[in-house]
Amino acid sequence: MSRKTLSLLSAFPIIFFASATHAEYQLNLQTPATPIAHEIYQLHNLILLVCLFIFIVVFGVMFYALYKHRKAVGHQAVQFHENTRLEIIWTIIPFFILIGMAYPTTKTIFAMRNAGHPDISIKVTGHQWMWEYEYISEGVRYLSSSSTPRDQIDNKADKGEHYLLEVDHPMVVPTGKKVRVLLTSTDVIHSWWLPQFGVKQDAIPGFIHEAWFQVEKPGTYRGQCAELCGVGHGFMPIVVEAMAPEEYSAWLARQKASTAEQAAASSRTFTLDELKAQGEKAFMANCAVCHQATGQGTAGVFPPLIDGAPFSAGKNMTDPLTERGFWKADKIVLGPKNRHLDIVMHGIPGTPMPGFSGQLSDVDIAAVISYERNSWGNHTGDVIQPAEVSALRKPAG
Amino acid sequence: MATSIPVHDSHELHPSGFLRWVTTTNHKDIGTLYLWFSFAMFLFAGALAMLIRTELFQPGLQFFQPMFFNQLTTMHGLIMIFGAIMPAFVGFANWLIPLMIGAPDMAFPRLNNWSFWLLPMAATLLLTSFFVPGGAVAGGWTMYPPLFIQGGAAYDMTIFAIHIMGISSIIGSINIITTIFNMRAPGMTLMKMPIFVWTWLITAFLLIAVMPVLASVVTMLLTDRHFGTSFFSAAGGGDPVMFQHIFWFFGHPEVYIMILPAFGILSTIIPTFSRKPLFGYHSMVYATASIAFLSFIVWAHHMFTVGMPVSSQLFFMYSTMLIAIPTGVKVFNWTATMWKGSITFETPMLFAIAVVCLFTIGGFSGLVLAIVPVDIQLQDTYYVVAHFHYVLFSGAAMSIMGGAYYWLPKWTGHMYDEKLGQWHFWLTTIAFNMTFFPMHFLGLAGMPRRIPDYALQFADFNRIISISGFVLGASQLLFLYTVIKCVRGGQPAGAKPWEGAETLEWTLPSPPPYHSFETAPAIK
Numbered sequence: 001m002s003r004k005t006l007s008l009l010s011a012f013p014i015i016f017f018a019s020a021t022h023a024e025y026q027l028n029l030q031t032p033a034t035p036i037a038h039e040i041y042q043l044h045n046l047i048l049l050v051c052l053f054i055f056i057v058v059f060g061v062m063f064y065a066l067y068k069h070r071k072a073v074g075h076q077a078v079q080f081h082e083n084t085r086l087e088i089i090w091t092i093i094p095f096f097i098l099i100g101m102a103y104p105t106t107k108t109i110f111a112m113r114n115a116g117h118p119d120i121s122i123k124v125t126g127h128q129w130m131w132e133y134e135y136i137s138e139g140v141r142y143l144s145s146s147s148t149p150r151d152q153i154d155n156k157a158d159k160g161e162h163y164l165l166e167v168d169h170p171m172v173v174p175t176g177k178k179v180r181v182l183l184t185s186t187d188v189i190h191s192w193w194l195p196q197f198g199v200k201q202d203a204i205p206g207f208i209h210e211a212w213f214q215v216e217k218p219g220t221y222r223g224q225c226a227e228l229c230g231v232g233h234g235f236m237p238i239v240v241e242a243m244a245p246e247e248y249s250a251w252l253a254r255q256k257a258s259t260a261e262q263a264a265a266s267s268r269t270f271t272l273d274e275l276k277a278q279g280e281k282a283f284m285a286n287c288a289v290c291h292q293a294t295g296q297g298t299a300g301v302f303p304p305l306i307d308g309a310p311f312s313a314g315k316n317m318t319d320p321l322t323e324r325g326f327w328k329a330d331k332i333v334l335g336p337k338n339r340h341l342d343i344v345m346h347g348i349p350g351t352p353m354p355g356f357s358g359q360l361s362d363v364d365i366a367a368v369i370s371y372e373r374n375s376w377g378n379h380t381g382d383v384i385q386p387a388e389v390s391a392l393r394k395p396a397g
Numbered sequence: 398m399a400t401s402i403p404v405h406d407s408h409e410l411h412p413s414g415f416l417r418w419v420t421t422t423n424h425k426d427i428g429t430l431y432l433w434f435s436f437a438m439f440l441f442a443g444a445l446a447m448l449i450r451t452e453l454f455q456p457g458l459q460f461f462q463p464m465f466f467n468q469l470t471t472m473h474g475l476i477m478i479f480g481a482i483m484p485a486f487v488g489f490a491n492w493l494i495p496l497m498i499g500a501p502d503m504a505f506p507r508l509n510n511w512s513f514w515l516l517p518m519a520a521t522l523l524l525t526s527f528f529v530p531g532g533a534v535a536g537g538w539t540m541y542p543p544l545f546i547q548g549g550a551a552y553d554m555t556i557f558a559i560h561i562m563g564i565s566s567i568i569g570s571i572n573i574i575t576t577i578f579n580m581r582a583p584g585m586t587l588m589k590m591p592i593f594v595w596t597w598l599i600t601a602f603l604l605i606a607v608m609p610v611l612a613s614v615v616t617m618l619l620t621d622r623h624f625g626t627s628f629f630s631a632a633g634g635g636d637p638v639m640f641q642h643i644f645w646f647f648g649h650p651e652v653y654i655m656i657l658p659a660f661g662i663l664s665t666i667i668p669t670f671s672r673k674p675l676f677g678y679h680s681m682v683y684a685t686a687s688i689a690f691l692s693f694i695v696w697a698h699h700m701f702t703v704g705m706p707v708s709s710q711l712f713f714m715y716s717t718m719l720i721a722i723p724t725g726v727k728v729f730n731w732t733a734t735m736w737k738g739s740i741t742f743e744t745p746m747l748f749a750i751a752v753v754c755l756f757t758i759g760g761f762s763g764l765v766l767a768i769v770p771v772d773i774q775l776q777d778t779y780y781v782v783a784h785f786h787y788v789l790f791s792g793a794a795m796s797i798m799g800g801a802y803y804w805l806p807k808w809t810g811h812m813y814d815e816k817l818g819q820w821h822f823w824l825t826t827i828a829f830n831m832t833f834f835p836m837h838f839l840g841l842a843g844m845p846r847r848i849p850d851y852a853l854q855f856a857d858f859n860r861i862i863s864i865s866g867f868v869l870g871a872s873q874l875l876f877l878y879t880v881i882k883c884v885r886g887g888q889p890a891g892a893k894p895w896e897g898a899e900t901l902e903w904t905l906p907s908p909p910p911y912h913s914f915e916t917a918p919a920i921k
Binding site: 201 | 754778
């Protein structure tokens with residue numbers, strides 16, 4: 001029986017299907033793409049079948065009694081209770097069933113936790129709300145954030161095929177190699193989950209944990225953050241491209257070259273229009289989740305970025321804003337440029353505002369601030385050059 | 398009404414109206430207060446769930462921004478657990494334990510009053526937190542730091558609300574334990590107590606053991622937030638995962654706090670309508686005690702993805718699987734109780750049968766989740782949401798409903814409307830399954846929980862879930878109507894409307910006199 005037929009049988013009145021334009025009723029785990037994911041898939045099927053069997057036996061007996069031993073058919077109650085032999089039997093049998101389940105499971109656990117001798121190690125850092133991938137000892141490091149346009153989320157545009165499961169820069173790995181990921185976070189707990197790999201590992205600030213996978217076939221694999229990490233939790237997808245080792249090497253080489261290019265760009269001088277164009281992209285990817293694409297923020301929580309916009313919040317939010325010259329009498333003020341740089345680079349401790357100096361390039365930081373200071377009714381004309389950002393990085397080391 | 402029980406009503410000199418309820422020290426009044434309070438919270442938290450399902454009806458952000466959505470899920474969880482389920486069981490305990498053991502009242506009547514009236518204060522703190530800058534807590538009912546550290550004033554209000562509710566639970570438990578140990582009618586030995594009293598005795602010990610742990614861990618959050626400590630911050634030498642260990646050391650026994658009294662209710666209803674004694678009274682008591690003990694050594698199965706050593710994963714997996722054994726004993730016992738009975742299907746029995754089946758589904762999905770590699774796939778997905786609604790809604794909440802129908806005739810003196818009761822049952826059961834069963838598939842297919850928006854392949858199931866969820870929510874208004882109708886009038890229930898009922902409360906008239914068992918009844 002096909003999966004589709006099964007789902008129709010298991011599902012419900014026809015009206016629910018009437019408007020189903022992309023009917024998809026997947027009933028089981030996603031198609032496994034690694035040896036471990038295969039084991040998990042089998043293990044789940046096994047346990048499910050055992051449970052189903054027990055369920056049918058036990059409730060078969062119960063429903064037999066409900067049907068045959070009704071008062072309505074004149075059944076008289078037989079006043080028996082307690083039977084030591086029966087009670088011992090129904091305590092011991094489940095015990096042996098459990099041992100039968102535990103044995104294959106234990107083997108799989110040892111296999112999935114054996115992350116030793118990897119071919120490649122990638123450091124994965126969770127940020128609110130994007131992932132950072134660093135190819136250890138290759139000098140390649142980049143951010144990976146959702147590339148679903150805001151308009152699709154707000155229902156102003158049709159949703160694409162991979163709505164909420166697409167990123168700007170996916171992780172790239174070679175097939176057939178043991179890839180170890182080392183996970184950590186800079187702010188709150190995230191969880192890096194790739195269903196088809198059978199990998200889900202929390203990324204915990206201050207600690208590094210490991211997981212591993214070995215992808216069998218080239219392809220694009222999609223997952224999501226699995227630990228509630230704030231307002232952007234639903235919007236930090238994970239995409240992994242698996243490709244043949246030769247293609248992977250070529251990709252790595254291109255990546256190294258563009259890293260060098262980026263470094264060179266820091267010393268160039270940009271025009272305001274260039275910065276605004278680049279800044280808009282970086283803003284949408286990094287800032288819009290909280291501050292909104294319109295720069296209006298979220299009342300009471302995330303300040304607007306527009307000069308004169310009304311905003312009130314708790315003192316733990318407004319005090320640091322006042323101190324930096326960005327808030328006065330229930331209104332947002334566009335404070336001085338150097339303070340603006342400081343906030344974007346180092347965040348505001350004690351508030352949800354993170355520092356971006358570790359994640360964004362000099363060009364991106366310069367572009368975002370130039371964009372913010374010249375958009376949505378802000379017309380300062382300020383142009384921030386990447387060189388100013390890199391100058392600020394120096395003292396911090 | 399003629400009755401052989403000596404009724405002594407000369408103490409009915411108590412204030413009337415509002416003050417009666419504020420100053421009451423009567424276990425029946427306080428039981429009623431608990432039950433109505435929990436019902437109100439149940440409807441409120443249910444309304445939050447309706448809002449959640451409204452947003453999740455289709456992909457995209459339609460009605461709420463993610464910030465508010467996260468507040469909805471968090472508050473739905475907190476209020477259902479601490480405001481609806483737990484107080485409802487305390488309401489049953491207050492009403493029934495003295496009646497079932499032949500005691501005149503609870504051991505500490507004034508403490509009893511206080512433990513109830515703390516709750517509205519805690520609820521006020523929690524509910525008004527929606528209106529402070531930044532809105533209510535949005536970090537999930539599990540309150541994991543560091544996310545929880547980032548929040549505004551509502552987070553502190555929630556911490557204090559939890560403190561207050563914790564005090565209320567501890568006082569209530571001390572009261573219940575003291576009552577059971579000291580006020581049983583002569584001749585009622587521990588092993589002769591009704592099974593409901595046994596389950597509550599064990600639950601009360603669990604509460605005393607773990608509520609202080611919860612209070613401590615939220616206090617640590619508070620000092621991390623405001624007083625510069627770093628219990629849960631690696632930057633200061635702490636560990637965010639330590640929070641999870643302490644929280645779940647509370648949290649897992651908490652799960653059994655919410656289900657053991659439900660087992661007690663089932664074990665009372667099923668023999669009544671099977672017209673047979675409970676098959677294995679002794680093994681039921683031992684199974685309940687084993688579950689309570691095991692509940693202290695399984696906590697880390699909530700955290701298999703944090704990166705604990707293999708040895709810990711194995712230990713917590715094995716200990717979790719062991720819980721299946723005493724739980725199985727219970728299900729087998731209920732089945733054997735029905736076997737060769739003379740079964741009738743009044744509303745309480747319908748609920749009891751449904752709970753046994755549906756709770757078992759929740760038990761099986763719990764077993765699936767105990768299997769570490771499978772849990773790695775399913776942790777923090779809709780599979781988990783399905784699992785805990787099968788144990789908490791179709792386990793705890795539906796037991797509460799069944800228990801309410803069972804004892805409403807005793808409490809009010811009137812029979813409830815059987816037809817409405819059965820409508821409520823079927824609507825609830827069908828809508829419940831159509832709401833939560835598809836969540837298993839969503840979880841398996843890879844939909845994370847606590848997200849305000851989802852990828853397109855999840856859209857179809859979500860639409861079914863939302864529609865069914867609205868039916869489930871609306872059905873509870875029918876429950877409210879049926880209860881009010883029963884309180885206001887109906888066929889007189891008589892002392893014992895259920896042919897097969899055996900416990901002491903049925904020897905009293907319905908409703909029982911304000912003060913009952915002032916002279917202890919004789920126990921055979």
